[in-house]
Amino acid sequence: MSSLIIGGSKSELASHLSSKYLNNDKNSLLVYQGCKKSVSLPQFSNVSYTLQADAVNTQVANMSKYLKNQTVVGVLIEDLDSEYNRRLNPTEDFSKWINIENVSGLLKMWADGQNRPDNGSLILLENNKQKLAIPSFLKTR
Template structure:
């Protein structure tokens, strides 16, 4: 009986794209307790059950490279890969920043969508990571970031039509503002962090959805807020 229960624990499988990043590590650790976790990233996360590394691979070959190591369907595909750049349209670095954001944010979201078409199971969950500020307002001082996140938001809406995935699948997008990470603390040492988003709680929330608890509606966007130490998703 115990052996049977142990096998059942790891029946659920998740693909986490960006599983070695600041938020991704929390996702891997949170799911790893009772899910089988595949990390797709530039670098290995030793806590994942499987790692598919993109470091030596061009974007054009992402699909072929990943599918060689994937089999069957997965209960969840979660994209938490991302990067950051500051500066507006007059910034001489805007061109390189846009390319950086395409590489680090948009391409992983496209990969997640493409893999979902073949590997997300019929009632599976597809999660994108957007951003609250570009979603709700203009954000010209961080233009490259805004353009790439809004492209991700558009991609999520198109995936929610469920043209190439099961009509029973759920597509949702989380919209954090500032995640409470080491990098953000170093970049903004004087900021009040009371409302910064705890990445561990984000991982717990997404896992609860993947387990079928308080599932978001298909096509929804969840603004994430910290209130009295609790993470509250407000659906938009």
């Protein structure tokens, strides 16, 4: 079983590497990191970021059709609770952010083949009062 998790501007590199090294492994998983805002409301304040996020979502749809032997999904997160994000946004309400350990637990579970989303899915991660990552599955095809 193989896994490759990568996000943002490196999506083309991830696609290329996965097609070469993961495509022969029927249990492989490729996870792209997208953005919740790119599928919910128009984002006029940060057009370049929204375009990049939309490109990642499109990449998930395209790669899921091209790479038949692996599962390709996109994880959409609005705000990930990390030390780096807290430093960048010190005045934000951290209680609404997604706990990074919960996200890594979901990714590990999927990499191990448990409750893995369908190929081509966009998974919207939102939190509840316990800061758990609650997946919602959005179909891309």
